[in-house]
Amino acid sequence: MASTHLCHQISRPPQGRSVCFRRVTTAKPSGISLPPPKYVGNNRSLAVRTQTHLKWALRLSIVDQSPPTSTIDMKQLVNFLYDDLPHLFDDQGIDRTAYDDQVKFRDPITKHDSIGGYLFNIGLLKNLFRPHFQLHWVKQTGPYEITTRWTMVMSFILLPWKPELVFTGTSIMGVNPATGKFCSHLDFWDSIQKNDYFSLEGLLDVIKQLRIYKTPDLETPKYQILKRTANYEVRKYSPFIVVETDGDKLSGSTGFNDVAGYIFGKNSTMEKIPMTTPVFTQAFDADKSKVSIQIVLPLEKEMSRKQ
Numbered sequence: 001m002a003s004t005h006l007c008h009q010i011s012r013p014p015q016g017r018s019v020c021f022r023r024v025t026t027a028k029p030s031g032i033s034l035p036p037p038k039y040v041g042n043n044r045s046l047a048v049r050t051q052t053h054l055k056w057a058l059r060l061s062i063v064d065q066s067p068p069t070s071t072i073d074m075k076q077l078v079n080f081l082y083d084d085l086p087h088l089f090d091d092q093g094i095d096r097t098a099y100d101d102q103v104k105f106r107d108p109i110t111k112h113d114s115i116g117g118y119l120f121n122i123g124l125l126k127n128l129f130r131p132h133f134q135l136h137w138v139k140q141t142g143p144y145e146i147t148t149r150w151t152m153v154m155s156f157i158l159l160p161w162k163p164e165l166v167f168t169g170t171s172i173m174g175v176n177p178a179t180g181k182f183c184s185h186l187d188f189w190d191s192i193q194k195n196d197y198f199s200l201e202g203l204l205d206v207i208k209q210l211r212i213y214k215t216p217d218l219e220t221p222k223y224q225i226l227k228r229t230a231n232y233e234v235r236k237y238s239p240f241i242v243v244e245t246d247g248d249k250l251s252g253s254t255g256f257n258d259v260a261g262y263i264f265g266k267n268s269t270m271e272k273i274p275m276t277t278p279v280f281t282q283a284f285d286a287d288k289s290k291v292s293i294q295i296v297l298p299l300e301k302e303m304s305r306k307q
Helices: 051-060 074-087 115-129 200-209 254-263
Strands: 020-024 099-107 110-112 132-142 145-155 164-175 182-189 223-228 233-237 240-247 279-283 291-296
Touching: 074 132, 074 145, 074 164, 099 115, 110 115, 115 145, 145 223, 164 200, 164 223, 240 254, 254 291
Parallel strands: 099 182
Antiparallel strands: 020 240, 099 110, 132 145, 145 164, 164 182, 223 233, 240 291, 279 291
């Protein structure tokens, strides 16, 4: 189930059962932070989150992560990835000359040990899934290692219902100090705990997203998925407008009926407004006896306070 934090941007309505509307902006959501990891200079590996990640980072990298003695410009490589990775699945593609011939690639369900296999995997995803790749940040996280955070949204075109698959995570890019090229690429998915190849948990995550399901054909605010885990999503929403009212308890329907009546024509202009998703419910006390209910208005609907 997706979780959205909007309470810092929606001020509480006045007492009584009035219905109001307001514009919500979530360009900089409070409480959502996805900082790049940091590294310790004398360590041989990335400061990754788990011992499993540490083990694989060491196993895959042929690079000694002791203090650097080469003249490799890591900042330049960071800037290169900012420019190059957005082309991962487009017609331009990545610059293969930036990778060693024996580059090692691992994700939870795929592995390759050459630039040919690496590019083959990219081409396979491009042809079968039409992926949309979003790069969030790139950061040096070791003397010869760079970490990226990304979101990838894909549609499996071979199935009639064309299911959408979403993956978010980080990639550890190892740099060969002898050549200045990338020699390893290790992916970690946010949605699973066991990222070692071959991960049955990773395969099940893919299969789960291929299932047939139907969502209501209703307008919803535009958003970008920053992180998808097994239990929740962190999203960045574009600004949108809601109508809002108070409710007497979380399980009650009084507040919802008020805002629903508003969009069904019980407003000053008697105008019916199309249904949208989602409906936001926020509790203000531990007993959940006082709640705020907001319904999103259509994107192109410009409201005036008289309504």
